[in-house]
Structure formats: C-alpha cells, structure tokens
C-alpha cells in the first residue's frame with residue numbers, strides 16, 4: 486500500500502532565515518522610542534513568534550485599534566527590515582532540503598505570524614515563493630500562535646491531515662501552535678538553545694537544515710503518529 490503523503494510547514498522568522506537578533510534589536514528600539522522599555526527576556530517570552538496585534542498590545546500595555554495597529558506594525562517592521570536587509574540569506578541547508586522535498590512532490594507551506602510586508606521582504610527577497618504551495622500570514626488568521634489556527638489553515642490549504650504534517654519552529658509559541666494542531670514539531674535552535682528546547686515537546690531539535698533528508702522527515706511523521 487503506498488504511504489500517505491505528508492506535508493512540511495515552515496515558520497518563517499527564525500527558521501527560513503536566522504534573523505531573531507534583528508527582530509530583537511528592532512523591538513527594543515521601537516519600545517524604547519514609545520516609552521515602554523523592553524528586555525530581551527520579555528521579547529523571548531511574550532513577543533517571539535507572536536502576531537503583531539498581540540505583541541503590540543503587550544509592549545504598549547493597552548488594546549490597539551486595527552487602523553493604529555497597521556501603522557505601528559509597519560513602523561516597527563520598517564526598522565527591522567532596514568537592519569536585516571544587508572544580511573538577508575536563507576538558513577543553512579534550506580535550499581537543498583526544499584529542492585529534495587519538491588523533487589518528491591511533498592506539499593510545502595509557510596505559516597508565519599509576520600505581516601504580509603515581511604513575507605514579501607523575506608520570501609520574495611530570497612526567491613523562495615515558488616517552493617511553497619501556500620503561505621499563511623498574520624492577516625489570514627483570527628488567533629495568533631500559540632493558537633493552532635495558522636498551522637491548521639496551512640494543512641487544510643495543502644490538503645494534508647494535521648497528523649501527517651511536520652512543523653519547523655524556533656519559538657515556544659509556534660511550537661505550541663504546532664503541537665496543539667496535532668502535528669510533529671521539529672524545533673530549530675536559532676532563538677532558544679537545545680537545552681531550553683529540551684522539554685518543548687519537539688520530536689527533534691536541529692541547529693538548521695544541514696544534512697536533513699526527506700527520509701528523516703518521513704520517518705519522523707510515521708514514528709511520532711503511527
């Protein structure tokens with residue numbers, strides 16, 4: 486009997502690109518300018534991997550209406566893009582893995598809490614769009630990570646059941662989103678260390694995509710869920 490297909494769902498920031506340090510600098514600078522100083526630990530705990538609506542409400546300590554949210558988000562993201570633009574590059578091993586997955590017709594998606602402007606900056610800036618069957622960004626969900634909505638929507642769009650999906654994530658909120666969606670999670674130790682990720686529930690912890698094969702991922706889905 487042929488094996489059922491599986492899908493690979495990629496978080497964007499901290500996974501497709503190793504850019505967390507640049508987001509942190511932008512957030513700390515933005516928060517300072519607004520009069521609400523922020524620490525790196527607060528960023529990791531409350532902002533990393535979360536949609537801007539949740540992050541902004543945390544930083545500015547109030548609810549923010551949708552119009553203001555767009556302006557504030559673009560202000561912060563413009564700072565980030567300015568900082569990261571000269572360094573923009575795919576994570577080690579990413580292109581090799583995407584090519585291998587594509588050659589075996591594995592369905593691929595992105596599930597990111599980032600706004601569309603950053604998706605364009607990163608995905609089109611690196612010419613990655615053609616690899617993915619779908620991209621789900623912050624504007625397409627009601628509830629941000631750690632809610633599973635973003636990954637469930639990505640799975641639905643690629644037509645693969647959640648228990649046949651692998652999620653690559655670096656943030657705790659994102660790992661939780663993947664697990665709550667009933668998916669197998671691979672943690673990428675860009676933002677957090679192997680030690681910090683040890684009890685996250687991830688089936689595997691990697692530094693980046695170097696050396697990962699389609700077979701490794703297929704076995705992981707089947708070992709975890711069957």
Ligand SMILES: O=P(O)(O)OC[C@H]1O[C@@H](O)[C@H](O)[C@@H](O)[C@@H]1O
Pocket residue numbers: 496497498499508512532533534535536540562596597598599600603656659
């Ligand atoms: O879901 P992703 O791709 O990790 O995106 C989340 C990131 O999105 C960015 O827009 C935020 O500024 C970051 O703080 C956040 O971590």
